[in-house]
Amino acid sequence: MTPTPDAPAELASVLRIAVVRLSRRIRSERDPELDLGLGALSVLGILHREGAQTIGSLAETERVRPPSMTRTVGCLVDRGLVVRNKNADDGRQVVVELSEEGWRVVEAERRRRNAWLARQLAELTADERDLLRRASDLLGRLATA
Template structure:
């Protein structure tokens, strides 16, 4: 089967659709963790990106500071992160993951990836490599944006 040369419009539409449904598919695993999607997403930034201030975290998650403040409240209450005052600027706080938070996040990531592996396990090696290449192309484009 020859590969057709596709227009940018058409590929954008198809890529959007594929990414949308892929995320829907993996998200089904998150309920098992017992915390909401916003908390889970914020926790992932902390665990995989390291400690951050509230403003940085809000920007990374594309929400306003008051929203993030409340999300952090909930995470603290559940013992998943710690609030610490920044020594060099006492207005600011540093949000750090606890042992429990890190464990939960790794379990969540693992669940999503297992779900994805299950989806892809019948693909040929060549197809898997194509997905790998596509992921790199997308990540490179996003980095330059």
């Protein structure tokens, strides 16, 4: 059936389309209450998991340019979810960390945040979820390659 079952080019095409569409789908399912973009949510998640970070390191992790991260962080500061601090050792750096409010929001939203996707995933078989779990790791590696 498949003439070249292992051809990377063909897989690239299929994978690209699937990833882009799913990304759009996820975007369209975000919680309307907390009107934060996906990038902002992602940053909150990073700060929650890994603690305070500089703008630069957040930008690198998210694979975004510094100005974009400055803006994202600016939004979060405006909503009081994170605080900006100057690094005492290197005055050029800005260290961003979750505020108390930010912690509360992340903790509270963590469960709701993935609601749609989690609901879809719950309808798959355990084998399929396991497949996706391993695939996620690969996708993550591709994203940072």
